[in-house]
Amino acid sequence: MSPLKSVPGLVVLLCVAWLSVASGHEPREVIDKLTIITAQVATLAHRFDTVADDVTVLQQLLTATRQCPGGWHRVENSCFFVPNLTGSFNTAQSMCARLAPGGHLATIQPSSQLAIEHILEISGNTSYIRIGLFRDDDGGWSWIDGSSVGRIPWGAGEPNNSPRKEGETEDCVVWARLWARGARLIDAPCNHTDGILCQMDLGA
Numbered sequence: 001m002s003p004l005k006s007v008p009g010l011v012v013l014l015c016v017a018w019l020s021v022a023s024g025h026e027p028r029e030v031i032d033k034l035t036i037i038t039a040q041v042a043t044l045a046h047r048f049d050t051v052a053d054d055v056t057v058l059q060q061l062l063t064a065t066r067q068c069p070g071g072w073h074r075v076e077n078s079c080f081f082v083p084n085l086t087g088s089f090n091t092a093q094s095m096c097a098r099l100a101p102g103g104h105l106a107t108i109q110p111s112s113q114l115a116i117e118h119i120l121e122i123s124g125n126t127s128y129i130r131i132g133l134f135r136d137d138d139g140g141w142s143w144i145d146g147s148s149v150g151r152i153p154w155g156a157g158e159p160n161n162s163p164r165k166e167g168e169t170e171d172c173v174v175w176a177r178l179w180a181r182g183a184r185l186i187d188a189p190c191n192h193t194d195g196i197l198c199q200m201d202l203g204a
């Protein structure tokens with residue numbers, strides 16, 4: 001593409017005139033060189049896009065070949081684990097971080113919910129399982145790994161911020177393992193001792 005067609009003509013003419021004077025070349029030569037440089041830049045940009053696409057494919061292949069640690073269950077590009085431990089929200093998050101690099105309390109996405117339900121059904125005996133959802137400073141709900149919060153499968157009547165003890169608040173979320181399928185999340189106090197669902201991400 002001629003530079004005359006890619007930027008305002010007046011600016012190009014002024015640049016060509018200046019370059020012509022500064023370099024001692026004829027304006028036609030300057031235009032020819034600018035045209036060649038423009039074409040080279042376009043070629044390099046195309047090559048960069050091609051390399052970026054190749055890197056994306058290689059990253060996807062690398063993620064696909066990674067494996068979960070022993071005892072962890074793979075769901076999509078993450079691994080999930082129910083340790084034979086219990087803890088408060090903060091304790092559980094620390095445990096998950098110690099169990100695997102990048103480990104954290106689990107995030108439940110609609111696409112992975114059914115598979116995670118199955119993992120919880122075959123793991124442990126604890127009725128309530130901590131996950132990484134908590135009430136943030138704005139009063140909304142946030143996942144501890146920063147994932148976007150979409151539809152939350154709350155149980156019937158939840159969240160109700162209805163603690164049994166006076167003075168407590170229900171600022172953390174647990175998975176009620178024995179509730180009906182599909183809607184098992186309830187808000188509950190963060191300091192209660194519950195089971196734990198950890199997650200580590202293979203693509204990290």
Ligand SMILES: [Ca+2]
Nearest residue numbers: 160161162187
């Ligand atoms: Ca509740």
